[in-house]
Amino acid sequence: MTDFILPSNTNYLNFRHRLPDKRLAPWVQCLWSMGGSGDVTEPRTEKFYPDAGASLSIKLASSHPIITLCFNRRTLIETLDAYTPCMGIRFKAAGVHCLLGLLPEAFTDKPQRLDDELETPGLQGLMHVVERLYQLDAQQGLRLLETWLLHRLASHPPASSRITTMVQAIGELQLPPQQLGATLGFTRRTLERKLKREVGVTPGQLVAYARLNRARHGLLETTLSLAEIALQCGYYDQAHFTHAFQSLAYETPAAYRKRKLSQIYKA
Incomplete structure (x- = not known):
């Protein structure tokens, strides 16, 4: 749907992104990681612009992970920090529905916690993956998230393109x-x-x-x-x-x- 335009001055956020496996490319824009650099600086406010895509974000907080899903249907202004590790998947428009079977109409235009959704068929296995992320570095974690998506694609291929x-x-x-x-x-x-x-x-x-x-x-x-x-x-x-x-x-x-x-x- 759209090119990936990085937010400004992301170096201090330890921001990294990688393109997905070509089998996922029709539905996934990129996988990304951020934070965990230990460089505690002032939080920065960034704008994220609408493109009808969606972002699955996993914040690896010390007490428990915070998993959210946000459909990008309006400009969001978010405050980011460089301390808490965070990983995620940036879906293209229709990607969440095609790969995970979730309907956008069930979600708001703000990041929404998935605590009550993790047992749904489209998100099966995600919590096990998230728990393993604490023991992995960012690159390994992104590969694990990608593998989870590939397994989902193999077992539930999209019905139509x-x-x-x-x-x-x-x-x-x-x-x-x-x-x-x-x-x-x-x-x-x-x-x-x-x-x-x-x-x-x-x-x-x-x-x-x-x-x-x-x-x-x-x-x-x-x-x-x-x-x-x-x-x-x-x-x-x-x-x-x-x-x-x-x-x-x-x-x-x-x-x-x-x-x-x-x-x-x-x-």
Whole structure:
């Protein structure tokens, strides 16, 4: 659905990520680890932008692990620290439903504890994996999480790849969603119902997230004007771009570019 854009200044967080096994690539964006560096610094606030993906996070607290699942359907502002080890899986849109059988509609847009969900079929074996993570380094832990996913894939392969193909195509802004749906045999109503059920968002929201992602890249990686970026990303004009960007990112494109470039140059 979207490229993985790292939050700013993550070095102090001991942040690492790795691409998944190619068998998992249609549904998993990356596996990641963070913290545990022993370098206790001031907490940093970061923004995580919506793309209809989801994040399964495992915080290895000393008393007991904290396992959460968050569907990224709006911008989240989170405070991160470098002390407590944390690992996780970043799923692409529809990845949680396809691999774990969980429905996005059952979850809020904020990180949600999975304490009462760990006995569900899609999460079987996860708690055993989490308990083993305490004895492993970050690289070994990510391999173990990946192995758990591969076992899940082998025993419960996704029934259809059509919705995954649709989500990827919408994310690349290839054609309007209804036109893409027709090529895959979906009526407009069926497309909207399947996306809402399996991804948790509407076709229009997917398009908005894809444009936001493309605009963020344009703002950071080019010197194009806001008007030029607006045109490249499919907005009507600069005013439409500014309004749409601010409604999702909680800041204007100009403010976003200034803030992120300032962080890069200070690094």
